[in-house]
Amino acid sequence: MSDSPFSCRSCGSTRVADILDLGRQPLANSLRTAEQLDQPEPSYPLELVLCQDCSLVQINETVPPEVLFSEYLYFSSFSETLLKHAEALAGRVVATKGLGADSLVVEIASNDGYLLQYYKAAGVPVLGIEPASNIARWAVEHRGIPTLNEFFGEAVGRRLAEEGRRADVIHAHNVLAHVADLNGVVSGFFHVLKDDGVAIIEAPYLIDLIDHCEFDTIYHEHLCYFSLTALDALFRRHGLLIKDVERVPIHGGTLRIFASRQGPGIEQSEAVTGLLAEEKARGIDQIASYRPFADRVEKLKADLLTLLAELKGQGKKLAAYGASAKGSTLLNYFGVGRETLDFVVDRSTVKQGRYTPGTTLPIRAPEALIEEGVDYVLLLTWNFAEEILRQQAGFQDRGGRFILPIPEVAVI
8 A cells, every 4th residue: 555544445534433344364265276375375454443434344455457357267057045035036027117128227347247147038238347357258059148357437327327328227236346446437327227127236235244253254345345334425426326225135234226317206215224224323423433343353253263272183184164255354364274174166267276365275076075084164155054054964964063153153
C-alpha cells in the first residue's frame, strides 16, 4: 500500500477503524503447481476495517484484479448446491418477470454459465460478462453462453446501453464483494438496466459473518463485507433503490437484494426498512460492536489447534476437505500445515495435482481419504457441509470423522 491514508471504497472517507488483523497472507486461490513451489510466493496484508461514515466493512489492501481474476480455478458448476440454488432462482425470476424471447438477462462475473444456462433453457436470451479468460471460453464452448471476456464497470454498462442491449434482469452473485471500483460497477448497473428492470445482487452478509464467526471468508478477493445499510447508501448514490431484500442460507449466510432505478412508485418493502432498523439497533456503524468478533476468532484458533494437537498426539491421520479460498485464510492464520495435515482433497479436477497457498499441501481427489486411511478430516468448505457429508458417506461408514471449524469447533 501507499503511505496515503486508506479511503473507503464506497464513500471515500478516510475515517476507518481496525476490526481484525489476519497478518500477511498469500492469495487464497493461487494454487501452485509442483514446478512453481520453488518460486517466491507473494503475500499481502489482510486487515479488516470499518468505515465510520457509511458503515462499509472492507479490507484495506487492493491486489490488482488482473492478478486475481484473469486466470481463475473456481468453476461454480462443481457445486451441486450452487446449481440447485441457481436453477430455483432462475425459474422464479422467469415466472415473476414474465421473461421470454424478447427479454435479456445479463450476469456479471458469470463464471462457467452455471446460472445463465437455466435462463437459456427457458428460451430467454442471455449475456455473460466474465473477466477470467479460461472460464469465459469454457462457458462459450461448452454451454453456448454468449460471454464478454472483460471486467464490468460504468464504461461497459454505457456501451451495452448504447448498443441497445439493456437488461430486464441483471445478476451479480458473489461478485460485488470482489470489486474495488464499487461506484463504477453500480453506475454500470444503472446504465444497462431497463427502466422497469431489476438487479438481483447476492453477497455474503456481514451480520452472518460476525454472528457465526466466519472470519475465513475474509481474503484478498473479498474486498468488502456488506450490511444492508452500506448497500443502501451505495445504490442510492447511483440512482438505484433497493426495493426488497431476502436472507438466504447459501455460503454461510447471504444477502439477496432486488434493486431498480429510482422513480415514481418505486418504494422499499417492509423487509428492507425492517432490516435497516435492525442493523441500526445493533450498532453496525460502531467499532465497539465488532470487538467481540475479534475475540471469538482467537478463541476459535486456540480450540482448533488444541484439538488437532491432541489427535496428532494419538497417532491419528489427518487431512482436510476443500482447497477453498476460505480454507487458505484459516490454515494460514491458524498456522496449520504439513506438520498436521497430510493433504487436502477437492472434487474439482482443475485443482487436483496443485498445492495450497502458503501451506503447500498437495491437493488430491476425495477418494484419497479412504485410500490413505485418514481418520479425521478438517472440513474447510463447511458452507457445503450437507452436500459433502452426503457424498462422503462411505468414508464415515468406515469410521472416518469430520471436524467442523465454524462457528465453533465440532467433531461429527
